[in-house]
Amino acid sequence: MLLAMAERRLGLADNLARVFPDRRDPTRVVHSLVDMFRARMFAICCGYEDADDLDHLRSDPAFKLACGRLPDTGRDLCSQPTLSRLENAPRLRDVIRLTYILVDAWMDSYPREPASVTLDIDDTCDVVHGHQQLSLFNAHYDERCFLPIHVYDTEKSRPVAVVLRPGKTPGGVEVRALLRRLVRHIRTRWHNTRITFRGDGHYARPEAMAWCETNGIDYIFGLSGTKPLARKVDEVADDICTRRAIENLPVLRGYTETRHKAKSWDRERRTVARIEATMLGLDIRFVVTSLDVGSAEWIYDSLYCARGQAENLIKLHKTQLASDRTSCRSALANQVRLVLHTAAYWLMLTVRDAIPKVRELAAAEFATLRLRLLKLAARVVETSSRIRLAFAAACPEADLIRCLPGALLPLGP
Incomplete structure (x- = not known):
């Protein structure tokens, strides 16, 4: 009842x-x-x-x-x-309309148009046990599966959209198309809300980032490290390693930022690095963002790492409501x-x-x-x-x- x-x-x-x-x-x-x-x-x-x-x-x-x-x-x-x-x-067309009903339910949950929202986007492995349409073998998971994309308003624990897709990493054109359709539907009711997308390295695609910049959408995505990018933070990384060794600390963490332009990018973008030195070695993680405010530490620790809660929401969706029963x-x-x-x-x-x-x-x-x-x-x-x-x-x-x-x-x- x-x-x-x-x-x-x-x-x-x-x-x-x-x-x-x-x-x-x-x-x-x-x-x-x-x-x-x-x-x-x-x-x-x-x-x-x-x-x-x-x-x-x-x-x-x-x-x-x-x-x-x-x-x-x-x-x-x-x-x-x-x-x-x-x-x-x-x-x-009917299925698309059904999916948009969920986006409407999320917007209806706000009493008025919010000033800003941060949407977490992530994909998850949905193992299949047959040869259903869109199922593919994924070598990372060593399973035949789907990789549906989940979008959450993590601050409120509210789902925004869930889209079934093939069991492979999403490409740049696919990510751009998903963001474009979602934002277009949101803008039919929320004209002034500042939208920020947050995701891991799967979504740091040049097509998606260029589209966000053109349409006034903010983003913060994980970024895979490369040798040219690592060289730009070598000086800070060496300083952190040296201070950890001198002070005999088990862990020392530092942050820095730079401007970086990968070969596939059409412009330089703000890139933040989290550098962690331990007795086992050096670990460097990067994120790329369109935001021009906040320190490097705030961007990484407070803003980007908050996306971890979205993974907990996906677990609720999959394990406690069995949304992986896509048979x-x-x-x-x-x-x-x-x-x-x-x-x-x-x-x-x-x-x-x-x-x-x-x-x-x-x-x-x-x-x-x-x-x-x-x-x-x-x-x-x-x-x-x-x-x-x-x-x-x-x-x-x-x-x-x-x-x-x-x-x-x-x-x-």
Whole structure:
């Protein structure tokens, strides 16, 4: 029921159904698109990520009640074959519209246009066990896989977009195309927001950086070290190594910056180096950025290293909501699955955000929320005038469950 209130607060199922093609005969429709989306999202949130789990859950009183049906006398929910047809129904344009609904959900989460946002972009290995469309063998992971791109507003822990793609490192043209489409959609509503993209070395492509500079978008990307680049920081690196040895320190870290132009770049760009000397040797890491403010230490430690939180969010997405269950043969169907799993992420995040900050569950992972708040034993009683939910007298989170419905009420117009 908490998930149902979170979904109605966000309106995700209605928004997805609005752009989803429904080519069924209206006179024979038993399960509406909204009901099917809700059933699938609620099942994912509760740890039932496979569509065939709905063959048993379709008659569950709590799931029926969450989807707006009477728990005993109401019609059962949709089954696995119906959901499989749902995932395979949309065409390419329809799938793109579904993906943009998630971007809209992220923008709707702000009460007003923000002055600036920092978006983390990263790809992750999604191992496949067949020959699905777009699956490729990746030598780094030693697996046949997809490498979907995840974009997060890490400061708020909110997902922005997830895009299925082949199991290879993204090229410059592909990265530029992704950034262009995402920014173009954001600019339809946010005209003045300063956007900064942050990512690892996969995204430090000359095509992407040149496009960002032309369109007023900031970036900070990891950068692979080269001999010409290393020579520009040799003097600072030697000084750090010498001071570490003289002072007999286990670790000494320093920062510097330079202007660098790689062979494939059309201009010089600001490059920041983090130099760390240890008893085992020297370690130098580089980032390239369009930002002209802040010290080298702030750029690297405070701004760039904050992208590590995005990897934790991807782990939540993959391991606790099982978004790597992309087992459909069609790439479009697998993208629909990613959309549904990301929608489920929004529901879990909304429930967690509604928990008072003084409670330990306010910072809990999704798996903990599932065990403590969602998958609880209860007696569902349907009478002619009302429906009663009876929890155990010793329910440890009874007071929290009692106050959450008020926090999850739909927002006013």
